Amino acid sequence: MKEDWIEGRIVGLRHWSDNLYSLKIDAPLSSFTAGQYIKVALDIGEERIGRPYSLVNAPDERPLEIYFNEVPEGPLTPRLSDLHTDDRLWISAKAGGVFTMDNVVSRRHLWMLATGTALGVYLSILKTPEPWERFERIILVQGARHSGELAYQDTIANLSDGYGERFTFISTLTREQQADTSLQGRITALLEAGTLEQAANAEISAADSHLMLCGNSAMIKEVRALLEAKGLHRHKRTQPGHYTTEQYH
Ligand SMILES: Cc1cc2nc3c(=O)[nH]c(=O)nc-3n(C[C@H](O)[C@H](O)[C@H](O)COP(=O)(O)OP(=O)(O)OC[C@H]3O[C@@H](n4cnc5c(N)ncnc54)[C@H](O)[C@@H]3O)c2cc1C
Ligand SMILES: NC(=O)c1ccc[n+]([C@@H]2O[C@H](COP(=O)([O-])OP(=O)(O)OC[C@H]3O[C@@H](n4cnc5c(N)ncnc54)[C@H](OP(=O)(O)O)[C@@H]3O)[C@@H](O)[C@H]2O)c1
Structure with missing residues (x-):
């Protein structure tokens, strides 16, 4: 099924150690259940590259927050770790997953x-x-x-x-x-x-x-x-x- 994307804006970031990062994202995600993930994507070349990330914030907390490690050879994380405040990215319109x-x-x-x-x-x-x-x-x-x-x-x-x-x-x-x-x-x-x-x-x-x-x-x-x-x-x-x-x- 084709993914439905909405635009998000980076409103906070934290670099915990050489390869560990958190991003805070302002985006109008619909409600979700604690334990679910969203897909986060960037347009890289001609392609939109998206990967799933668990939400760290509680359902009643905003902004959205993800926590990830950079995989140096991965297509997405070296670019995610390079984002700055006010940069834009895509997130899935809905959260998913059953680890709840x-x-x-x-x-x-x-x-x-x-x-x-x-x-x-x-x-x-x-x-x-x-x-x-x-x-x-x-x-x-x-x-x-x-x-x-x-x-x-x-x-x-x-x-x-x-x-x-x-x-x-x-x-x-x-x-x-x-x-x-x-x-x-x-x-x-x-x-x-x-x-x-x-x-x-x-x-x-x-x-x-x-x-x-x-x-x-x-x-x-x-x-x-x-x-x-x-x-x-x-x-x-x-x-x-x-x-x-x-x-x-
Ligand atoms: C349901 C779900 C939820 C996820 N939530 C998170 C999350 O909250 N935080 C998070 O950091 N990652 C999470 N991941 C992994 C994430 O989706 C990406 O795969 C990861 O961030 C690497 O992305 P990439 O595009 O740079 O490399 P990819 O193309 O995704 O992966 C490149 C290679 O690195 C390996 N790899 C993937 N993730 C890691 C990792 N964390 N450490 C070491 N090797 C890895 C892959 O197996 C593959 O061989 C989740 C995955 C799933 C399926
Ligand atoms: N540049 C760096 O300095 C640096 C630092 C950390 C990670 N990385 C890279 O980042 C990626 C993710 O690393 P990560 O440390 O976050 O994740 P990880 O490789 O999954 O390791 C996280 C923890 O899980 C342990 N672990 C691995 N396999 C296990 C198993 N079968 N059973 C129980 N525990 C297990 C690891 O122990 P072990 O240590 O025994 O494997 C480590 O303590 C890797 O690609 C790595 O190369 C780079």
Whole structure:
């Protein structure tokens, strides 16, 4: 189906580290559900090149915000990272995607596992009341290479201030040691060793947990295998399960 595009204007930008960026976009997007993505596009040569990006802002927040890393060989991100305030771009007229609370089963603990920029989608969801109404505790885990890639610390601190012991944020670093603030190693290795559950003081089980997995496809595949071995299954509308996924790359 042909995409319907609307024009957006850059009203804010942030360069977090050498290859990590956020863009704030003013555009008349229709309503969306936290966890959904928009397509963002630029006209490059004769072509309009668009890619999906999760919204970081909550549905009642404006401007729209996306968070991305530059893929040096990619067609879009090196150009997106070069934009300035007041520059124009295209966004899809509607948001899409099913990585939302509509596909999450209420249990005691909601685990949100992210690699890299997948953090953003969870911030949108966590800024809405629904997950807090449906879960006793929420554990947000971000896997990144370096501490400089742990963005949005102010938003995370606000969530901690607002929800106290109901909210746990765990960062895990793979290419730097910061023993005071972060675990060391990949999410998968820490999950397999039981270190994540220990750090969160919560057990991952079919009875108590729903998990959301987002980001790197290899991480998702490996975590799925670990969960299936524990008796947790992918959620389907027709058959309620224990985890939902969204793959970025
Ligand atoms: C539903 C959905 C939501 C997404 N939301 C986000 C988001 O919020 N933030 C975000 O940064 N990206 C997100 N992505 C990825 C994004 O759409 C682009 O693929 C990415 O920004 C690279 O764009 P590109 O045109 O420069 O390169 P592409 O042509 O898209 O990709 C070039 C190569 O880089 C790989 N690649 C794509 N994304 C990454 C990445 N993040 N890190 C490393 N390698 C990558 C691809 O697999 C491909 O091999 C999302 C993807 C999907 C499917
Ligand atoms: N120029 C730079 O300095 C720089 C810096 C960062 C990223 N990049 C580029 O940006 C792109 C995205 O990098 P990114 O770091 O945001 O995303 P990423 O490659 O998906 O890595 C994010 C985190 O996920 C981990 N990870 C990767 N595969 C995993 C798996 N199978 N299971 C569990 N965890 C896994 C990584 O650990 P590992 O470290 O063990 O892979 C890292 O901690 C890449 O193309 C990269 O080359 C460039």
